[in-house]
Amino acid sequence: MTTSHRYSKTRTTFGLWQLIQLAPALLVVVGLFGGALALALLQSLGFAPWFGINEFPNPNYFLALWSEPDFWRSLWLTLYYGLASTVVGLVISVPLALTFERRFRGSKTLLALTRLPLMIPYTVGIALALLMLGNGGILSRLAAGLGLITDPGEFPRVLQTHWGWGVIAVYVWKQVPFMTLALLAVLMGIGQGTREAARILGASQVQVFWRITLPQLMPGVVSASLICFAFNVGAFEAPFILGGGHPETLPVLAWRYFNDANYTYQLQGMAVIVSLILVSGSILVGYLAIVRRFERVRGKAP
Amino acid sequence: MQNLKKMGWSAALLTALLSAGSTHAMSDDEFRNEFLAGSMAWSEVESRAQEEGTVNFYYWGGSDIINLWIDQVAKPALAERGVTLNPVRISATKDTVDVIIAEIASGKGSGEGSVDMVWVNGENFFTLKQQGALWGSFAHKLPNSANFEWDETDPRSLLNLRDFGTPTEAMEMPWSGExxxxxxxxxxxxxxxxxxxxxxxxxxxxxxxxxxxxxxxxxxxxxxxxxxxxxxxxxxxxxxxxxxxxxxxxxxxxxxxxxxxxxxxxxxxxxxxxxxxxxxxxxxxxxxxxxxxxxxxxxxxxxxxxxxxxxxxxxxxxxxxxxxxxxxxxxxxxxxKNYLAVPLNSPNPAAALVAINYFSSVEAQASMMAQAGMPAGVDMWTLSAADQARITEAAPPHYxxxxxxxxxxxxxxxxxxxxxxxxxxxxxxxxxxxxxxxxxxxxxxxxxxx
Amino acid sequence: MTTQGLRRLSVGQRLFVLAVLAFTVGPFAPLLIQSFAFRWAWPDLMPSVWWFEQRQISPFPLAWDYVLSPTSQVLEATINTVGIGVAVMVVCLIICLPAARVLARGHFRGKRRLEFVFSLPLLVPEAAIGIALLMIFIGLGISGTYPGVIAVHLIPTVPYMLRMLTSVYQGLDAGYEDCGRVLGANEWQVLTRITLPLLLPGVLAGALFTFLVSTNLFLLTFFIGQGKIVTLPTLLFSQISGGAMGATAAGIALIASIPGLILLVLSDRLIREEAFALGIGDT
Known part of the structure; x- marks a missing residue:
């Protein structure tokens, strides 16, 4: 964000009045959100006096977790779902945003329709996936109607299996409208001038897309994919219902630990959570760093 | 400024919520001790239940017809006894077991919990018992305990005395037999x-x-x-x-x-x-x-x-x-069998006892069989001929x-x-x-x- | 800006838009059918027995009869969802308006870092904070209460609202406010006559978006509500968590979609695309 504040000519001091105005928002973000993060970290290191456990700092919860091959399988599964659906979402959203950039007959209604999943809870998306994608679902029945299969067992299994496309389909369903909206906002901000100029100067459509459109879209792509990736990695309900069971994605694993009657497992669950934050955090930071470098190479960033 | 006022308001609300305590003449602990010692008449329990007013019943809510039976039959029947049944439908009983244990761990003891009654068996009961999170040996002291076999020497009593091998010690009341x-x-x-x-x-x-x-x-x-x-x-x-x-x-x-x-x-x-x-x-x-x-x-x-x-x-x-x-x-x-249990920190234990007593009555058992397809949990040989006939008639058909x-x-x-x-x-x-x-x-x- | 106006789509583009629509909106057709079905088994493309055929002989309410009966808790869940949504929207606005003003107008050291801190909740997985928050809220005694659920809904909504309102404030020239003051308006008049009307489109967009996020939230409600506070997403979750769909679940899924549909129409009427995308279009 490089906004020039043309109206604030003097550098205002950060006074008590500003602090008071910021306080409620800080209370939410630093108090609640930060407090939860701090508690997760403390607990994962063995600080839980309410259970009579205080061995801070005890790295054993992490060490025990990280030495289990199942944890790594869970981690890969989590990252796979997060990454695959973000990439698929982008592959659909970029052309969709470009299609809707200029008005055409019915574009307003059609755009509103594509936006529908954004307005509707994830759980509805999961319900739709259960209805459509299962071996006894609508797609399987259509395949049977076309004579492609004669038994539901022959339909490819996409739900309740590992690496299944069911979970990804729900993420993509929900996030394509979000990404498209973010990209449209960027497209509207930059206008079509540069692209038209390039076309007039003889660039091909492919050249225009890779050299001009995509770089101009990058801020939207980056922010939309960051938010979607973070969400996908932390999502619970889709892998819980549509996933293949053990080994499960990290949020589900953490929930199972937390839910275990043996409450000392809660500390293990916190270690799962902190690991999840560490991994997704470092991926996000790495991603941002690559984008910044890319921008600098292109001479765009300050 | 507006935001500060808002915060003050919510803080006041919070304190009000937190300080809403019990107002009974007899404390929850005293009630528990007296009831478990057997020195309390059932009518006293009933009148205390009416004072408490509500019973929060946590149960697996995945079956529409069981939900309907609870709402259409059990709720009005308990309302007649002056107790409002508040069904809380959960997707896994384990979640509720955890809530109870977490509450007790955070110092919410007698009368300060949120769950009055829970539908359990097997491992969940084992956990509650092991953690000392149960209210006490109440089951054989309820009037309708007469509908069950408690005599250890009779092998048919096994399903009432043992839940997956764990001695129930009357800390849970049989509800349905599956x-x-x-x-x-x-x-x-x-x-x-x-x-x-x-x-x-x-x-x-x-x-x-x-x-x-x-x-x-x-x-x-x-x-x-x-x-x-x-x-x-x-x-x-x-x-x-x-x-x-x-x-x-x-x-x-x-x-x-x-x-x-x-x-x-x-x-x-x-x-x-x-x-x-x-x-x-x-x-x-x-x-x-x-x-x-x-x-x-x-x-x-x-x-x-x-x-x-x-x-x-x-x-x-x-x-x-x-x-x-x-x-x-x-x-x-x-x-x-599956059972109904009362957690140690139940805020309305008398109302829970009244509700459980109702659930184990012949009246409730016959109607839940007929309407919800839940097999009866009462032991037929303990019942009068008329009651036996009532249960048999209520049974859904086999195929x-x-x-x-x-x-x-x-x-x-x-x-x-x-x-x-x-x-x-x-x-x-x-x-x-x-x-x-x-x-x-x-x-x-x-x-x-x- | 040249050739503004209607244009025709190529065949490929048309097919593409059609495919996307089939993917996003198409599945609602079978959902509607399922909600009216009694028995609908593979490989039938239509139910073999419909709900209204079975309705007369069924000893208990089926499908929509069940969904619309008090036992299904649909009404309670709808009231909770909308009520919590409105409360979150109001609290969020009250919290964010002054903060956004400082962020937009103030020019102090560490501002960018502060902005980053404020966007962190968007980047940290919900599941990660939900469990720890539950522990804190149990300690505070507000787990399973409305204040608890409203408070937790602020975490994912405040960042969006702040970003939207900050961009709105940035677009608002402080000169207008100064002008008003010079001409003798007091602070209250400046706020109600100048600032708020100018802010209104952005505020509206932010408020609707906050309402939307709150009504769609499942995980945090599920954790903090502890089954005691039922909203449409948690109600639907408990219906489908077994991994199967029936008529009741389909009916509840349709009802859970209604607030979003209304909002879709409203946002189309009330908000310009740009305003809606303000909060999410930029890093």
Missing amino acids: QYVCAVNRAHVTQSETPATFADLKAYLEQNPGKFTYVKPPHYLGNTFVQSVLYAHNPEGSGADPFQNSLEDLGVERLATLITPGFEYLKELDPLLLGGPQGNPRYPESSSELDNLFLNSEVHFNCKFGLYGVHTGLITGTYPERAEEMIFPKGNMIKN GVTQAELDANIAPDTNASLVDVIEGTWLEVIERGSNKPIKQVVADVVAGLN
Whole structure:
């Protein structure tokens, strides 16, 4: 964000009045959100006096977790779902945003329709996936109607299996409208001038897309994919219902630990959570760093 | 400024919420001690229940017809007794067990919790009891305890005194008695093809690969299937008997010997199950998932706790039209009960007692059988002839088998201490496909439990 | 800006838009059918027995009869969802308006870092904070209460609202406010006559978006509500968590979609695309 504040000519001091105005928002973000993060970290290191456990700092919860091959399988599964659906979402959203950039007959209604999943809870998306994608679902029945299969067992299994496309389909369903909206906002901000100029100067459509459109879209792509990736990695309900069971994605694993009657497992669950934050955090930071470098190479960033 | 006011307002609300305490003449502790000591008349409990007013009943809310029965029958009946039944529908009883334990751990003791009454059995009861999170031995002190057999010398009392081998010590009241029954889809399976033993089942699956599966352990429905396999393959030929002992009494070695043939069978069955022909056997995670597979002809059988499961499935449209019950596995159909318990920190214990007393009345039991398809939990021989007739008349119909056939093939549940080991062994041998000898796996699992 | 106006789509583009629509909106057709079905098994493309055929002989309410009966808790869940949504929207606005003003107008050291801190909740997985928050809220005694659920809904909504309002404030020239003051308006008049009307489109967009996020939230409600506070997403979750769909679940899924549908129409009427995308279009 490089906004020039043309109206604030003097550098205002950060006074008590500003602090008071910021306080409620800080209370939410630093108090609640930060407090939860701090508690997760403390607990994962063995600080839980309410259970009579205080061995801070005890790295054993992490060490025990990280030495289990199942944890790594869970981690890969989590990252796979997060990454695959973000990439698929982008592959659909970029052309969709470009299609809707200029008005055409019915574009307003059609755009509103594509936006529908954004307005509707994830759980509805999961319900739709259960209805459509299962071996006894609508797609399987259509395949049977076309004579492609004669038994539901022959339909490819996409739900309740590992690496299944069911979970990804729900993420993509929900996030394509979000990404498209973010990209449209960027497209509207930059206008079509540069692209038209390039076309007039003889660039091909492919050249225009890779050299001009995509770089101009990058801020939207980056922010939309960051938010979607973070969400996908932390999502619970889709892998819980549509996933293949053990080994499960990290949020589900953490929930199972937390839910275990043996409450000392809660500390293990916190270690799962902190690991999840560490991994997704470092991926996000790495991603941002690559984008910044890319921008600098292109001479765009300050 | 507005925001500060808002915060002040919510802080005031918060304090109001936190300080809303009990206002009874007698404290919750005193009430508990007096009731458990037996020095309190039932009418006193009833009047205290009316003072308390509400009972928060936490139960698995996954069945529409049970929900309807609670709302349409139990709620008005309790309202007549001056108690408002507040049903809290949960998707897993374990969540509620955790809430109770977490509350107690955070110092919310007697009368300060949020759960008054919970529908439990097996491992969840075991956990609550082990954590000292139960209210006390109340069950045999309720007026309607007369509808149950409590005499230890009578072997028929076992289901009231032991819950998966854990002594109930009257800390929970039997509610419903269930039996593990398999349904068969007659659109695909003829009478003569119907398996009666596990060997028959395997033979059927060799002809029709992929047309059977069972719910995945550690879900109790999956555990139960595995247990019946183990009973049937008991190398000593004594069926369920040795599985009544605790792990300590039985010993790890003996347990491993007992369960080895059963697990060999499960291993052989694995590639013949749903998805097996495609190289990826699939075990559903819940009974509703299995119901759905059964409806869609993905499998031809559906095994679960459901004495009236076929009837319920047919009237709710969740079973295929030609579903019937079958006697399988012969002589090893596991029967158990499920119960109602009161947590230690119940804020309305008297109302909970009144509600539980109602749930165990002949009136409630007959109507829940008829309307919700839940088998009665009361013991028939303790009832008057008129009450017996009432229960018998209320029973939903069976399809393809008779009640007498079902009664003739029952087996008891497995001791809770063994269930953990069997669960762990299943995960290692079937889910992870370990090739280690079963003896070794059992030893590892037991070592891991301690 | 040249050739503004209607244009025709190529065949490929038309097919593409059609495919996307089939993917996003198409599945609602079977959902509607399922909600009216009694028995609908593979490989039937239409139910073999419909709900209204079974309705007369069924001893208890089926499908929509059940969904619309008090036992299904649909009404309670709808009231909770909308009520919590409105409360979150109001609290969020009250919290964010002054903060956004400082962030937009103030020019102090560490501002960018502060902005980053404020966007962190968007980047940290919900599941990660939900469990720890539950522990804190149990300690505070507000788990399973409305204040608890409203408070937790602020975490994912405040960042969006702040970003939207900050961009709105940045677009608002402080000169207008100064002008008003010079001409003798007091602070209250400046706020109500100048600032708020100018802010209104952005505020509206932010408020609707906050309402939307709150009504769609499942995980945090599920954790903090502890089953005691039922909203449409948690109600639907408990219906489908077994991994199967029936008529009741389909009916509840349709009802859970209604607030979003209304909002879709409203946002189309009230908000310009740009305003809606303000909060999410930029890093």
